[in-house]
Amino acid sequence: MDNRFLHIHPKDNILVALQDIPEGTDIYHDNMTIPIPKKVKAKHKFALSPIKKDALVYMYGSIVGKALVPIQIGEAITTENLVHAAANYQVEDQQWNFTPPNIDAFKNRTFMGYHRKDGSVGTANYWLVIPLVFCENRNVEVLKTALLKPLGYKSSSDDIISTETLIQHYRNRSSKEDFLQSNILKPEIPNTDEQVFPNVDGIKFLTHDGGCGGIRQDSDTLCNLLAGYITNPNVAGATVLSLGCQNAQIPILEDAINKRDAQFSKPLVILEQQQSKSEQHFIEDAVKQTFLGLIEANKIKRAPAPLNKLTLGLECGGSDGFSGISANPALGHVSDMLVALGASTVLAEFPELNGVEQELLNRCESKENAKKFAGLMQTYAKRAEEVGSGFENNPSPGNIKDGLITDAMKSAGAAKKGGTSTITDVLDYTEPVTKKGLNLLCTPGNDVESTTGLAGSGCTIICFTTGLGTPTGNPIAPTIKIASNTQLSERMADIIDFNTGGIIEAKATIESKGEELLEYIIAVASGEKIPNAVRLGQDDFIPWKRGISL
Incomplete structure (x- = not known):
């Protein structure tokens, strides 16, 4: 077998180059010789036989394009000789026969997951902090600063670059080459701070630009999406920050959660800023209630679960x-x-x-x-x-x-x-x-x-x-x-x-x-x-x- 190319499906009239094929090479496939007139790069396709203008091109047994010009045998397929084309489709009566693969090695396997009261099992145990509207994004960032490092969690914004080195070059009037050749990467230091809540894999702070200003359907969709995150088996609980006047209202979110899980029982903190004395009081309340929620989330530990829970x-x-x-x-x-x-x-x-x-x-x-x-x-x-x-x-x-x-x-x-x-x-x-x-x-x-x-x-x-x-x-x-x-x-x-x-x-x-x-x-x-x-x-x-x- 020639490992330089692949013919994926019997119906295909193009081949895939698995490595660069030089100009002038002869490829042998299915008792025929295919001359390569110009280099074909690895990952690209070339014609198995001559393809006429407007003829359909097949790959994986499916229509993948139409020839813009005649394509000679061995010629590479490019945007200059092929344009998008796809097969029509319609709903038909059909019985699909699926032949399952051999799963003997995995039949009795389990994974160590977080079991939820609704019967689902998570692969992680996160706490979420979510804004119902973009106006709360800044407050989410304030909560992030207040909670992550003090609770022993590593932040993705931790310094990985030493800008001080560049500042020193600047003060020393170093050359451009000195700037470019200097090593300013800091070594990755493992987080040695002990996590206050070892069974909580992390606190995730989501921000977005929605919740108001668009059409009602978009704010409703956002609430449904956030409800999906809150009820996801990987989530232990959540803190939701609302301004109060936005399209994405708290009752819409609560209704979306209830539709997914009528017996929803995860700790959930929902706060509305326009009902608070001040922004400082609002943040203070959010931190306190989130901390109490994390105490509950930390009580859950990994336990064996069958693979059908994935x-x-x-x-x-x-x-x-x-x-x-x-x-x-x-x-x-x-x-x-x-x-x-x-x-x-x-x-x-x-x-x-x-x-x-x-x-x-x-x-x-x-x-x-x-x-x-x-x-x-x-x-x-x-x-x-x-x-x-x-x-x-x-x-x-x-x-x-x-x-x-x-x-x-x-x-x-x-x-x-x-x-x-x-x-x-x-x-x-x-x-x-x-x-x-x-x-x-x-x-x-x-x-x-x-x-x-x-x-x-x-x-x-x-x-x-x-x-x-x-x-x-x-x-x-x-x-x-x-x-x-x-x-x-x-x-x-x-x-x-x-x-x-x-x-x-x-x-x-x-x-x-x-x-x-x-x-x-x-x-x-x-x-x-x-x-x-x-x-x-x-x-x-x-x-x-x-x-x-x-």
């Missing part, structure tokens, strides 16, 4: 031409294993399912779910077109540079994160996960808006595949970064947690890497391994706004 978010970002071959299918195998074990997995980013809708529709357990998915996709696509940016504009410059030429090509690889299992539920943004099995969740392709939505719907761990690298994380759901290639894993070792590059190098299989990844997930869920995004304090939180600002 809810895993499936995410990708900074994807490259290898993502759909290594990292995504390995994560898809994890999803299939967890589904077979009775857990829940959640595939998001609807713009990155463009072109694979029919397969996903066919996998829906019920026709009702299929109709809901088709409706959400059609509405999303229409709204994108109305503002002059359809799904075909989704690939980023980084995606294109590393071989993902069209949105359909990107989507066909991104969908591999969802494995092959039956889709048990389809959720709109902020709707909670209530069913075991694979769920589809409507979120944007924007990494942080999507991970924010995954945690808001109940995900307790997020697996995030990447080919280019990104530091993105989430405040409450530990986020595991999975590299599609070894070069990235080595280059950004401080950000990447798990490498699937061995699949590209023919040193590992999708199945073996999937099993290895599930072992890592169990360790993270048990608090035995700390993902880099958690270590770095990458607490990214961006609610999705769907409306205009009024």
Whole structure:
């Protein structure tokens, strides 16, 4: 077998270069010779046979584009010769046959989690401080200063740079070269302060620019999202700061919490500034009541839980031409294993399912779910077109540079994160996960808006595949970064947690890497391994706004 390229699906009329293929090389595949007229870079695609102008191009067995000009055999696929095209889809009567993978090694496995009164189990135990409106962001920051270091928690804003060194260079009138060559990185010092509340993994301070000024639907959605965070199994309790006059009113939040958990019993502090004597009194009250809440949160300890209590978010970002071959299918195998074990997995980013809708529709357990998915996709696509940016504009410059030429090509690889299992539920943004099995969740392709939505719907761990690298994380759901290639894993070792590059190098299989990844997930869920995004304090939180600002 030639390890320089890959033919993914029998229907495909393009091949993937697994390494740089020089100009003038002859490739041999399926008893035919393919001459390479110009260099094809690793991760990029080239024609398996001559492709006529306007002919459809297939990858992963799906339509991923249409030829703008004739493409000769062996020629690289680029934005100059290929344009986005995707297959049409419709809801049909379909029975999907899912063949579960072998799960013998994981059947009786457990993780050490935090058991909640509603029967859910968290992989972490956080306290939240949340503003109902952007006007309270400053007060959230004041609380952060008042609580983090005194209680023994490391802050992501702790100094890592010695600016004093640059100041000294300036005073000494040093040269530009001295400035640039000076080492101003401070060594990472472990937090030696004893945590006052050792069973509370951290206090997370969320800020945002919503809650007022936009349409009522956006403030209602924000309340639903925040309710999702408060009721997430990874959260022990929360402090909510309200101004008082904003659109996102306290009763809306309380109602959203009640709809998710009618027997909600976590400690919850809700304070309204316009009912307080002064800002100082407001902050003082918030600190005191939060401290009392932390005392209650600290009473909870990790205990064994079956793997079916996990809810895993499936995410990708900074994807490259290898993502759909290594990292995504390995994560898809994890999803299939967890589904077979009775857990829940959640595939998001609807713009990155463009072109694979029919397969996903066919996998829906019920026709009702299929109709809901088709409706959400059609509405999303229409709204994108109305503002002059359809799904075909989704690939980023980084995606294109590393071989993902069209949105359909990107989507066909991104969908591999969802494995092959039956889709048990389809959720709109902020709707909670209530069913075991694979769920589809409507979120944007924007990494942080999507991970924010995954945690808001109940995900307790997020697996995030990447080919280019990104530091993105989430405040409450530990986020595991999975590299599609070894070069990235080595280059950004401080950000990447798990490498699937061995699949590209023919040193590992999708199945073996999937099993290895599930072992890592169990360790993270048990608090035995700390993902880099958690270590770095990458607490990214961006609610999705769907409306205009009024």
